[in-house]
Amino acid sequence: MKPDSLPLLARSSSSLLVRGLTRHPRRIMLGVGAVLLGTGVTAFGIAPLAPDAANLPVRQVIEALDTAPLGAPLLNDIALPAAPLTLFRSDQVRRDDTAQSLLQRLGVADPAALAFLRNDATARQLFNGRTGKLVTAETNDRHELQRLIARWLPDDGHEFQRLVIEADPLGYQVRLETAELMPSVRLAGGVINSSLFAATDAIGLPDSVAVQLAEIFGSDIDFRRNLRQGDRFSVVYESLEADGETMRAGRVLSAEFVNNGRKHEAIWFEEPGHKGAYFGFDGQSARKTYLTSPLEFSRVSSGYGMRFHPISRQQKAHLGVDYAAPTGTPVRTIGDGVVTFTGWQRGYGNVIEISHRNNQTTLYAHLSRIDVQRGQSVTQGDRVGAVGSTGASTGPHLHFEFRDRGVHQDPLEIARQSENVPMSPAFRARFDAVAQLQRQHLDAAATVQQASAE
Known part of the structure; x- marks a missing residue:
């Protein structure tokens, strides 16, 4: 196209636009408005809300910081002392134990301690009499004996013996002490599926407590013939402890036994100056002229x-x-x-x-x-x-x-x-206070039983 023809083309386009506006003014104005609106929306969508970060000035600041307090030496300059390590291990004295076999099970590798246990007359009591003595050994990180403590019951009384062997700069020192067992209260409950002893074994109840249950309720329940599946019991009893270690079960303090839908209850109560006995919550004596058994635990x-x-x-x-x-x-x-x-x-x-x-x-x-x-x-x-x-x-x-x-x-x-032995009326108020406490304990024991059954 020749250059001098461009003005002619421009004039032709202008004349066409004028004729279009004259013939279709409404359509052309709507189209122009749509184009302008779309351009505005697009511009709004992409317009930045802040200045471009690339155009902002940049300044770099470098400072040296002292992380240690004034006058405090760095940890690398200090030789920290090693913390002493004490190892604990417990076991029981067995029938065929020797000093060497016991110390070996306790993790003790100490010839001096072995010689002491073999030669000291007091220390040798650890291996005399009843087996089952509870022993705890404390050693250092070289397995040298620092302290050994043994506890055992000399009889069925309320005392225990404590043997203590301790290391000192001169060797080992030993002492034999006698102390009182401390009672604590335990709760338990179970359900009969076959026999009383099967039920008590299932919940880990000591045999001595099971025997007491049979003795307490033996005058009302024939435990060989009258038990029914689904019978249940709750019991509160003493646990006799030596320095926090359970040594044996003590007396049943209260108990409840439901046999064939009938409830039997008993509370231990000891009148001052008299032998203790079991009573019902109504104060009626459960003590008979004759005991059910000549043995406490059998x-x-x-x-x-x-x-x-x-x-x-x-x-x-x-x-x-x-x-x-x-x-x-x-x-x-x-x-x-x-x-x-x-x-x-x-x-x-x-x-x-x-x-x-x-x-x-x-x-x-x-x-x-x-x-x-x-x-x-x-x-x-x-x-x-x-x-x-x-x-x-x-x-x-x-x-x-x-x-x-x-x-x-x-x-x-x-x-x-046999006949019941009555309680003295003079002690009824004291009995009622004991009964109230034991009722709370038995209710809690029943909750333990329910949780175990579920």
Whole structure:
């Protein structure tokens, strides 16, 4: 296209635009407005809200900072002392333990400590008498003995012995102490599926507590014949502790047993100057003229009636009740009376006979020891001897008989039928306070039982 033709083209375009505006002014104005509006929106969407950072001035500042306080040396210039390390380990003394085997299990590698345990007369008591002593050893990071503490029960009383061996610059020092067991309260509950002892074993209840439950309610419940699946119990008992370590279970303080829908309850209450006994929450005595068992903690190994005799190997009437228990277990009289015989009786071995009221007598056989004399008066619960295996016996146990006017009777039935011993009215207010506290404990024990069942 020639240059001089451009003005002519421009004039032609202008004339077309003028004619278009003249013919279609509305359409052309709307189109122009739409173009302007779109351009404005686009401009608004991309317009920056702040100045471009690339156009801002930049300034760099560098300063040296002192991170240590004035006058304080740096950690790298200090030799920190190593923290002393003490190792603790606990175990029990076993039947065949020696000083070397015990220290090895306790993680002690110390020839001096080994020699001390072997040669010191007081330290050697750790391996004398009953097994099961609780031992805790403290050593340094070289496994050298710093301190050894052992605790054990010398008997069934309320004291324990504590053996302490401590290292000092001169070697080892040892001392043997006697201290009181501290009681604490424990709660438990369970449900019967087969037997009382199966239920108590399932919840980890000590056997001694289970035996007490059987004794407390034995005059109302036949635990061999009358238990039902779904029966339940709650119990509050003492735990006897030595320096915070549980040594054994103590007395049942309160208990509740629901048998076949019937509730039985008992609270331990001790009147000042009198022997303690169990009562119901209504204040009625649960104490009977005769105890259910001559042993505090045991299990019936052979009941009253016909049985297969372990020695004669024949069916034979068993005119008493046998209680399996270790040799030395204390035997107590089940009721007040007078000792009428002590000595040896053929297959019964060492025997004690006690006369009670109304021409009733009891016999305790196979004893390892006799602790009373003929003619001596005894009261219910007094210790009279110890379990043994003398005479015709296949193992340590107590054979116990009850005679009414010379005729043998089932001791468990006699205990159930015996009369209650009443509580003195003078102590009723004190009893009510104890009962209120034990009710709270039993309610809490029932909650433990419910949680375990769920």
